[in-house]
Amino acid sequence: MMQKVTPAASPDEYVAGLSGWQRPCVEHLRANVRAARGLEETVKWGHLVYFSNGPLLLIRAEEQRVLFGFWRGKRLLSIDERLKASGKYELANLELREGMDVSAAIVRRLTKEAMALNRKLGDPRGAAKPKKKAAKSAR
Numbered sequence: 001m002m003q004k005v006t007p008a009a010s011p012d013e014y015v016a017g018l019s020g021w022q023r024p025c026v027e028h029l030r031a032n033v034r035a036a037r038g039l040e041e042t043v044k045w046g047h048l049v050y051f052s053n054g055p056l057l058l059i060r061a062e063e064q065r066v067l068f069g070f071w072r073g074k075r076l077l078s079i080d081e082r083l084k085a086s087g088k089y090e091l092a093n094l095e096l097r098e099g100m101d102v103s104a105a106i107v108r109r110l111t112k113e114a115m116a117l118n119r120k121l122g123d124p125r126g127a128a129k130p131k132k133k134a135a136k137s138a139r
Helices: 011-016 022-033 104-121 124-128
Strands: 040-044 047-051 055-061 066-070 092-096
Touching: 011 022, 011 040, 011 047, 022 047, 022 055, 022 066, 022 104, 055 104, 066 104, 104 124
Parallel strands: none
Antiparallel strands: 040 047, 047 055, 055 066, 066 092
């Protein structure tokens, strides 16, 4: 039986596999995200994913862009107007292309605010599950 080949066995391996402008971009994002205490860093779905009371944010390098995405990103739009809502839940992504930058202060603030939301509201995966409807409508 053949084993499934995984893109990277560890976050360090993920970054080491990058080249071009994406590598320093991801290194900058990663260093500033990791400045926050209490995060779990892993490679999941083929990119960097950070957990704190559930999934928090992702860093995904692609051929033409680097995505810096937040599970509750729609609640963080006031921090960086470049965040774009994605999907029917609260996900929002900051799409970085060659020559674009995001300051260390903004990365750290987004990370801390996202952690605070997960502390306050719980695991965002629970919010994505359909709620059972009450037997009687309140209307």
